[in-house]
Amino acid sequence: MWRRTTLLSSLMPSSKASLLHQMQAAYGLKIWGAFSTEVLKPAKGRIPPREKPPFITFVLGGPGSGKGTQCAKIVETFGFTHLSAGDLLRKEISSNSENGAMILNMIKEGKIVPSDMTVKLIQRAIESSENDKFLIDGFPRSEENRQTYERIVGEEPNVVLFFDCPEEEMVKRVLSRNQGRVDDNIDTMRKRLEVFTSLNLPVINYYSEKGKLYKIRAVGTEDEIFEQVHPIFAAFEVLK
Numbered sequence: 001m002w003r004r005t006t007l008l009s010s011l012m013p014s015s016k017a018s019l020l021h022q023m024q025a026a027y028g029l030k031i032w033g034a035f036s037t038e039v040l041k042p043a044k045g046r047i048p049p050r051e052k053p054p055f056i057t058f059v060l061g062g063p064g065s066g067k068g069t070q071c072a073k074i075v076e077t078f079g080f081t082h083l084s085a086g087d088l089l090r091k092e093i094s095s096n097s098e099n100g101a102m103i104l105n106m107i108k109e110g111k112i113v114p115s116d117m118t119v120k121l122i123q124r125a126i127e128s129s130e131n132d133k134f135l136i137d138g139f140p141r142s143e144e145n146r147q148t149y150e151r152i153v154g155e156e157p158n159v160v161l162f163f164d165c166p167e168e169e170m171v172k173r174v175l176s177r178n179q180g181r182v183d184d185n186i187d188t189m190r191k192r193l194e195v196f197t198s199l200n201l202p203v204i205n206y207y208s209e210k211g212k213l214y215k216i217r218a219v220g221t222e223d224e225i226f227e228q229v230h231p232i233f234a235a236f237e238v239l240k
């Protein structure tokens with residue numbers, strides 16, 4: 001659903017907007033092309049609509065496996081926009097949103113926040129960016145996350161990275177992270193590891209079966225790990 005339909009309808013005469021809404025209901029929002037020529041001139045300050053879906057990479061791995069660290073390197077080298085699902089949820093807490101208290105409790109417990117909330121935050125962040133390539137870090141964490149994204153956004157990821165790291169190493173990294181996160185303690189870490197095994201591993205297997213998964217051995221120095229990541233994106237740059 002990269003059609004920015006709310007934005008789109010607000011740029012149209014009301015008769016067209018109403019037609020757009022009827023067609024959205026009838027055709028499940030797959031109608032961007034029909035209206036795209038009408039909105040090529042964006043209003044001042046508005047982001048122009050995309051002509052094609054953005055390039056999406058899901059970045060998976062257990063807590064402390066180094067997803068955020070490697071995403072920063074991919075951003076620097078390949079110009080992606082990094083969207084960490086956890087960071088988007090933490091921002092919701094600090095912006096005093098109505099769901100903030102519930103999200104904070106879920107994060108303290110290492111539990112997965114209701115999928116439609118997370119997907120909408122991701123979708124909003126993508127739609128408000130002019131970039132056409134994104135790293136979605138820490139998502140999908142469960143089959144329900146994955147299916148909700150597909151239902152709401154209507155697209156599949158182009159690539160899925162999996163940072164595969166031994167548990168002892170992940171525990172060591174998280175407990176020495178020192179960034180003041182409420183979930184960086186041994187009790188929550190145990191729960192997060194359980195959630196990773198029971199809910200996230202099935203998603204990783206799903207993408208493996210679909211041939212979309214790139215498994216990275218996430219041990220060694222940050223640069224050594226990035227040496228495995230670099231060729232994946234370099235290949236996609238060549239294909240563009």
Ligand SMILES: Nc1ncnc2c1ncn2[C@@H]1O[C@H](COP(=O)(O)OP(=O)(O)OP(=O)(O)O)[C@@H](O)[C@H]1O
Nearest residue numbers: 062063064065066067068069173174177220221222
């Ligand atoms: N290769 C590495 N070797 C040692 N420490 C590392 C390595 N990569 C990252 N770290 C450190 O480990 C900690 C966790 O890394 P990072 O925040 O990138 O993990 P994450 O997968 O995003 O974790 P979370 O799911 O909890 O957000 C950080 O303090 C980071 O500096």
Ligand SMILES: Nc1ccn([C@@H]2O[C@H](COP(=O)(O)O)[C@@H](O)[C@H]2O)c(=O)n1
Nearest residue numbers: 085086106107110111112113138139141
């Ligand atoms: N898809 C997601 C991602 C994260 N959460 C919650 O946020 C916590 C921290 O996530 P990090 O990726 O920053 O480690 C995580 O433990 C969950 O509580 C979520 O619900 N759904």
Ligand SMILES: [Mg+2]
Nearest residue numbers: 067068084086
């Ligand atoms: Mg992270």
